[in-house]
Amino acid sequence: MTTMPTTPEPQDDDLSLLLSEPFARAWAAPAPGLPRRLAERLGDRLARSLRAEQGMCTVRRRHAAAQPLGDGALQRPLYRAPADRPARPGEPRAASVVELQAGAALALPAGGAREFLVLRGSVDVDGEGLSLRDFLLLPAGNAPRLRSTDGAHVFVREADEPGAGRTLVRDREAGWPEFAPGIRRRVLWTAGGQAALLYRADPGAAVPGHSHGHDEECLMVQGELFLDDVLLQPGDYQLAPAGTGHRITQTDTGVIIYAHGDLDLQFNGT
Structure with a gap:
């Protein structure tokens, strides 16, 4: 008999279990009644998400x-x-x-x-x-x-x-210089193209797809943020190795994030 993963607790909103086996095969399989093209698109999206997550180190505070x-x-x-x-x-x-x-x-x-x-x-x-x-x-x-x-x-x-x-x-003295529409950025220190930073983003703010020349670390200080298909909440941490990238960086709630990585983001297509 196949052993099923532990059922998440009712208030556990970490969806990573749904991307692991045996669920991954179930999501990837064509669902009865779905047009074949739609099933293929869903399967492709799942495969891309799983490949991207394999290179990341994500730690939930809890x-x-x-x-x-x-x-x-x-x-x-x-x-x-x-x-x-x-x-x-x-x-x-x-x-x-x-x-x-x-x-x-x-x-x-x-x-x-x-x-x-x-x-x-x-x-x-x-x-x-x-x-x-x-x-x-x-x-x-x-x-x-x-x-x-x-x-x-x-x-x-x-x-x-x-x-x-x-x-x-010091927080009370540093201010929040404008970085992009709806996003402010505080450079804490920088050397050799990398930096330690604090980002403050308004609800709905987003950063275009980008790649990483240095390892990029994100620690959620306040609010919630989508990094691709992963939702990070206060205290959560993700390290994206150099050479990887993020397609989606977006917040619905507004956030304050500690980040360590490239001083100048390498936007896709630029």
Whole structure:
């Protein structure tokens, strides 16, 4: 007897199970009563969606298991680069969300350049007080200490970024420069054609199809976003490797997104 996948919970809106077996074959098979051409088009669309998703790393916040790091400190891993191959352009060593309870402190070991973005609460990082959406980049070799009086969630990205110096961008001072109709963009730092960015998009805003010269990471800070056929919600993360692309980038709700990738998007057909 064929074992069926676990049935999603009633409030679980992750549709990825419907793109896996045995459902994939059922969607691809011509449905009784459908014109053959329509069935073929549906099958082609499904096949394209599955091929595109195979190259992506998508992590749902609710599915990212919390790992204890110390008293009052948890880590939700989002990505870790394999150690058995060279890094792709712009690929991080690791990305995670660190959750600190009120009064908790955490010492990180020395490593590569680290980016810190506050997603909730406030935290002191390496002697710098940070609040919501504040950003701090520390160059490689630092062993920072994190401490939160009232509790905090902090996105932490570690990578080998050449020439990255200490950079602080405070949310209340940075503003939101216009980037495209309905979209504003804040450049947090940039070097060698790649950048760390915050995007703020109005409901209904969209970005044309584009390809990636560097790995492109998207962390949902607020709102919902379609990346092709995948709906990302607050706390969700996707890494699209260099050489891949997105046909659809659109929001119905309006969003704030942390992104790390190309400073200049490579739009298809340009």
